[in-house]
Amino acid sequence: MAVAVAEHRVGALEEFPIGEVKLVEVEGREVGILRTRDRVFAIGNRCPHQGAPLCAGRVTGTMLASAPNEYVYGEDGLVIRCPWHGFEFHVATGESVGGAVRGRVPTYQVEVRDGDVICSLRRPPREES
Amino acid sequence: MRAYVDQSACTAGGLCEEAVPEVFVLDDRGVATVIEAGVAMAEGGMSAGGAEVPRGLEDRVRDAAAACPGACIFCHAD
Numbered sequence: 018m019a020v021a022v023a024e025h026r027v028g029a030l031e032e033f034p035i036g037e038v039k040l041v042e043v044e045g046r047e048v049g050i051l052r053t054r055d056r057v058f059a060i061g062n063r064c065p066h067q068g069a070p071l072c073a074g075r076v077t078g079t080m081l082a083s084a085p086n087e088y089v090y091g092e093d094g095l096v097i098r099c100p101w102h103g104f105e106f107h108v109a110t111g112e113s114v115g116g117a118v119r120g121r122v123p124t125y126q127v128e129v130r131d132g133d134v135i136c137s138l139r140r141p142p143r144e145e146s
Numbered sequence: 147m148r149a150y151v152d153q154s155a156c157t158a159g160g161l162c163e164e165a166v167p168e169v170f171v172l173d174d175r176g177v178a179t180v181i182e183a184g185v186a187m188a189e190g191g192m193s194a195g196g197a198e199v200p201r202g203l204e205d206r207v208r209d210a211a212a213a214c215p216g217a218c219i220f221c222h223a224d
Contacts, residue, residue: 120159
């Protein structure tokens with residue numbers, strides 16, 4: 018039997034500055050909402066490495082796979098860096114950048130509806146990093 | 147004792163499956179669930195009140211819950 022997962026209004030879109038993670042509480046769980054220019058993401062606040070408060074970390078980009086001696090920065094604003102040990106995670110998938118950490122940060126379904134940010138604790142289908 | 151997984155918080159590292167494969171397994175979405183009678187339970191076993199932990203495995207399940215990086219394994223008495 019499937020468990021019903023409730024949707025929650027966590028704020029108006031304008032309350033979420035672009036490029037910053039804002040912590041909200043959904044059913045007692047801390048969820049970080051990140052607004053980008055064209056999308057919102059919802060991620061858990063617990064680093065799978067050692068449980069650090071991940072959402073206190075910086076939103077950044079990362080170095081992309083590239084040829085030897087080439088350094089290509091990308092995914093700007095789509096990666097969060099853990100404040101404790103610097104591990105990076107894709108906000109869209111929760112996966113660790115480069116597979117550096119076993120496991121992944123939980124991600125949650127979130128959308129903007131009539132100017133409101135609506136989040137549920139449902140895990141979205143997996144995306145490719 | 148019964149155990150279930152709150153899949154909304156699972157970090158999918160598979161530590162529980164490694165520690166107690168008789169009780170935990172990663173499902174087709176890659177997050178953990180519990181096993182009862184050889185079958186992986188839907189929704190981490192939450193809606194069914196968890197899986198019955200086989201006698202003798204209780205301490206290992208409690209240890210797995212304590213070590214879970216997502217703090218999403220819950221144990222309770224029958």
